[in-house]
Amino acid sequence: MSAREEILKRLRANTRETYDKPDLSQLKPIKYDDPVAEYITKTTTTAGAKLIEMKPSDDLATIVRQIADGDSVASNLPAVKADVNPDTVGSAQELMKVGVGVVAGTIGVAENACVWIPQETKEKAVNFAVQHLVIVLPRTAIVNNMNEAYTRIEASTVYFQEYKFGTFISGPSKTADIEGALVYGAQAARALTVILTP
């Protein structure tokens, strides 16, 4: 018998009583009077990120260039007019040298500042390896809590299609592993800016 069969057989033989799956629809996760305001507060306080509220007249590429302050920009979003395209870059390593990466977020979560970023570019390193990550998020995409976010992801027919990865990111990479002192800029992006589009 293979290891697989042995393990499954043992599990079935050793399981004694069984328990039914609970009905999670009874759960009432937290809701906010103004989820967008809550999201903005969480993002700019506990999560340690910056946030720019874009006006309809603003130009995305201009805002990104201001953030980049002369550094290189990587993105496959046409409106960004980036220097490096993570779809066509030679290797993921090249993105480690890039200053700013710009990606699209599709769900923002008010309770904890998480933003869902489905992978929509060949090299997902653009989310992590760059120095400064910029997430473009529509303010209409903000939900109250993680359960609502997961309900949306579950119902979606576009996520995980071409690229089999998605991530929630709430702030810059951080650590408190040296004597508990909080430091931003562990291994991944040192800074995070969310651009909230109208």
Next chain:
Amino acid sequence: MSTRHSKAAEAYLKDQTVVSRHDQTFFGVRQKRDRMAQALPEWEDLREAANLIKKHTETHLADYLELFEKNATANGVTVHWAQDADEYNRIVYDILSAHGVKKVVKSKSMLTEECHLNENLEQKGIDVIETDLGERILQMMKLAPSHIVMPALHVHREDIGDTFRRLIPDFDQIAKGYGQLAGGGSPADPNDPTFLTYVARMHLRQQFAEADAGMTGANFGIAATGDVVVCTNEGNADMSTSIPKLHIVSMGIEKLIPDYQAMGVFQRLLARCGTGQETTVYTSHFRGPRPGGEMHIVLVDNGRSQIIGNAEHWQTLKCMRCGACMNTCPVYRRSAGYSYTYFIPGPIGINLGMLRDVHKYHDNVSACSLCCSCDNVCPVKVDLSSQVYRWRQQLDDHGHADPMKRMMSKGMSVLFNNPSLYTTALRFSPMVNWIPGPLINMKLNPWAYGHQMMKFPKKSFHQLWKEKKL
């Protein structure tokens, strides 16, 4: 009358400043967790939901494993099964050697500690680099983790700085870069945590760039979709898997949950309980290999399929390794990770150690005051303290009861089963008060060890009752 835990704790307690610092650090995390819990009106409902989801999943684990494997395979992932640590280590080595891997970057995984993967791969000539900052510090210092979530909080910055200066070859060059970034000059404190974190960042990013493979653990496996979910603050699991093209996931079979609705419950609990944050910075869903890459998942049993059959201890399988039980435990906070003989300390570690090997790890069951605080913070409601209590009841059956306690129990049995003997003993007990302090508070009397001997009252409760003075 002491176990290896109590002896080690006694040695640790000699330096009170170290103990206070450790105690306060972890109690601070516990307090942050409390604030998180109080901020959510549905907190207790969440815990109960997590408990019920885990009870359901663990008791239908074979079905969920089959579903998970089917979905993961359909997503282009290769799924492997390992019955024990040896088989697991062999599978991982075979995958790595088939790809000619020389260097692996890996994120924290308690399972790889459990199976001694790193030592195993290093013996076979593969360079294994831990990428969680705490784990990397410990790896360089050749130390074991002292906590499962914050593994190196007990190490002081001076020792970390010395280690980095000694073992990171381009330390000076990195330090120069930091000076330029910070506007010239070096930091006032050469062991400043911000500076040392920067040094580690540059050192580790070099490793990500050079590695041929990335390894991660799994916080959760989602049966309905085949996703592996990994949560970190540093982003090291994501760096490990977005630069190298080969990704190997090590996952204990108990890590499965049914679906995304369940994931919502656990994502909301994990960081709040573990570190007192609303979320980890990164919650990454890996559903398949990178373009042009490979993804392997190794499902590891290593005793778990036996634990499910243990009527008294199967609920340890619900544990999601958040560490909340350690942070709240008064014994853990004052004795620290190395006092325990199993690599996972604290309440959950006591129980997991006993399930691993009663004869090897029984010393840890003394590391509990039965205050039950762990039961109240556990997000999945593992009955941790009751389990410790049950292990203690079985110590004699396993041949590990303390000889003095066994003798005392026998003596008490004689005393309590013989009313006239008991009454006589009671009448004479105040005489103990006349024995001079140094004689009674000496080492031969274990009761007086660590606390003052009590004063026996002149009249017993029985006597007062009979005299109607109560």
